[in-house]
Amino acid sequence: VMSHSLTIPLYSLYIFFASSQGARGIGRDTAIYLISKGYSVLVTVRKQSQYDEMKTADEKSNNGTNTKQPYPILLDVTNDEQIPTAMKQLQNYLNDHNKNLIAVVNNAGINPEGDKINEGETYEIRNELADPTTIGRRVFETNVIGVGRVTKACLPILTKSKSKSGSSGTTTTIINIGSYFGSIAGALGLDHCYYEASKFALEGMSDNMRRSLRKDGVRVVLVKPGNIMTDMNSAGEDSAKVVAMDIEHAISSSKPKARYYPGRVKGYSTKFVCRLYEMLPTSIVDKL
Numbered sequence: 001v002m003s004h005s006l007t008i009p010l011y012s013l014y015i016f017f018a019s020s021q022g023a024r025g026i027g028r029d030t031a032i033y034l035i036s037k038g039y040s041v042l043v044t045v046r047k048q049s050q051y052d053e054m055k056t057a058d059e060k061s062n063n064g065t066n067t068k069q070p071y072p073i074l075l076d077v078t079n080d081e082q083i084p085t086a087m088k089q090l091q092n093y094l095n096d097h098n099k100n101l102i103a104v105v106n107n108a109g110i111n112p113e114g115d116k117i118n119e120g121e122t123y124e125i126r127n128e129l130a131d132p133t134t135i136g137r138r139v140f141e142t143n144v145i146g147v148g149r150v151t152k153a154c155l156p157i158l159t160k161s162k163s164k165s166g167s168s169g170t171t172t173t174i175i176n177i178g179s180y181f182g183s184i185a186g187a188l189g190l191d192h193c194y195y196e197a198s199k200f201a202l203e204g205m206s207d208n209m210r211r212s213l214r215k216d217g218v219r220v221v222l223v224k225p226g227n228i229m230t231d232m233n234s235a236g237e238d239s240a241k242v243v244a245m246d247i248e249h250a251i252s253s254s255k256p257k258a259r260y261y262p263g264r265v266k267g268y269s270t271k272f273v274c275r276l277y278e279m280l281p282t283s284i285v286d287k288l
Helices: 025-036 050-062 080-096 113-116 132-165 189-216 242-251 270-279
Strands: 014-018 041-047 071-074 101-108 172-177 218-223
Touching: 014 025, 014 189, 014 242, 025 041, 041 050, 041 080, 050 071, 080 132, 080 242, 101 113, 101 132, 113 132, 113 189, 132 172, 132 189, 132 218, 172 189, 172 242, 218 242, 218 270
Parallel strands: 014 041, 014 101, 041 071, 101 172, 172 218
Antiparallel strands: none
């Protein structure tokens, strides 16, 4: 399979897609897109009902009665007790199919503050912090700690895949899904504070991982989507396909970017908006 500038051997086409909503939104659309490009994708789901539904779809695809589907793994990224079972299932699946793992996509994320704001007329922005226990802690446990939890668990499998591939040119990549809110804070008031703070934290985590894992040959990439259309955001400016295309490039390219900025924000490219806020003096940004 040839994709961009990197030849990917057939035994290395497995991607572990850690998502809090693997059966919907960016996670669903990206998994389907990657499958269309010849990759095999394992997707985490939190609910048993989602797992059962996706397992049935996968079995039908193997019987030739359906198009190829992502294979589900039951995992709540906030639950330490589920990690060993999920990693065992992942490793067994790779062994059974004689495959290597080439990428981990940390897409798990929640935004209960944004979901309320997107309710529109039924929610009034009050410029008040959400409850730190029921909202703040839950956001950080999923959006930040969850990324660390999954990455720590998958690193031994990734490095093993890297060593097994030898000189074949196969690379392994960790892709963290951030947000343009990791560069822009305060536009939606205190009502959106915890989500924005979690994405700022992911910026630092991704920089640390990228620099620290370089010596081990594991690439780390941060994808910062703009205003993307999802089930919870009907006012998005671009489809999730633009995110999927950047993720696929990060996996297949011999020289992936440290950061990708798919989509737009208020008509402007996400990269332009983020760089503007990052480069302008604080005194000017505070007035935007």
